[in-house]
Amino acid sequence: MIRLYDNRFGEYGQEFVRTDGDKYTFSGKDMLLKEDAFKLLDEFSGVTVKELQDESHGNLIVFAREDADLAKLPFYTLVGKRDKFRLDTGNLMGVLSLRKGDTTLKVQVQSRFDTGKEQYFLNYLLSRIYDVSFTQPVSSSDDTFWDMLLAFVFLWRFSEATTVGLYKQYHRFEYNDLDFRGRLDLDRHLKRNYPLFDRIAYSRRENTFDNPFNHLLRHAAAKVEKKWPSMLESNPNARELLTLLKQNTPSWMPGDIQRTLGHKNTLSELRHPYFAEYYEPLRQVSCMLLMDEGANVFDTPENSGETEISGVLFDGAWLWEEYLATILCDRNLKGGPYLHADPSKRKNAIYAFSPKRGPLYPDFRRPVNGDASRCDIVLDAKYKRGDSIQSKDLHQVLCYMFLTGATQGGLIFPPKTDEKDSDTAENPATINIPSGKGKYTWRCFSFRQLKTDEGGEAFIKNMQAQEEALRSFAKPPKDFDKENQSKE
Structure with missing residues (x-):
């Protein structure tokens, strides 16, 4: 396992120096990196997320804005040679698993704010976005980080499935009674009922909730x-669907996991025109969750020579943007909730030209x-390192202000991770416009240093205090101007 932090590049890149044979020093620690693993690492250097998705046979789950150009986003970039190299990272976080023949390599990129043993920052953001209580933070030093990511993905897919309801599937059930309806199972009938023949062994196909596919979901949910x-x-949403799932799968048994994983209905892609959109991604993540139980998520034969790719x-x-939306889009926010852009659904757009x-x-x-075109x-929202924020970010917001008639605009940053980070100053600044056009203000908000080394309770209190400060910052322009005039 190679563990990296996001947004480390150039002089901040994470450096590996070979000391002897397959031994390297990295971040002051010794590690082993065999020749085959290095070749695999080098082979996928600079490979974009889009290319990884195309090669993963559906086993790479990616969460990104709809308008993000995945064809230009690499997970990591290797710079240098075998003896000395560095790995550069950008905004992407998560776990990428690569396997070729007998060589397996995992590359984990975690939040640059989680520098301690526990993943407080990432865990907290995911908990807020998916509307769950803050889960027990996991250590960055073991595979539970991978399990945590999959658990959040499962939660998201599972709660979304409530849109179409519980999955129903044809399944053949076996009976041995006198209520004969279906196909006679002669061999079973002779075995079980001879010599009395007081019952009939038969089977029939039924469209039911109690099917192997839903059993797979129950095994994943149980984990x-x-x-x-x-x-x-x-x-x-997840609680409601889980209750229905448990009520409608009476034949499910915890010890039946191997039989469920080997069933053709859980191994093959779901193509049902009504359910597939929601339940096929759920099937995939369920299999990934249960890989340590023997689930196979790869479509390729083991010795095909093709690299197997999976990850989240x-x-x-x-x-960062979705997390901020949980604060700024709150209906109880003073001055009213903000609109959050949704490029995937083409909602809440503004237009540069008429008509639309x-x-x-x-x-x-x-x-x-209430007029979405006037603001x-x-x-x-900016997640990038402070020293990589470019003038185009400023131009973009100024353009939005011009098109919507907004009198105030700005950026929201995560905390600095280095004193060299040159985030825009938080002190309000007057925007230069022709005289007589009114007052236009530029203002920014930056989260303070996170308390990731003082335990979960201290971290949560600190985040809640900063969220309250952001709510205050997001007040209407007239209230903001009035407050600043009183300070002057």
């Missing part, structure tokens, strides 16, 4: 419940009198 008991229970990747920019041409999607904006403030 999540065992590790993080409150995760499924605290999400209303999160775009940090998407994750050139759609643009500001991250967050507050409508004026009083525009805010953009």
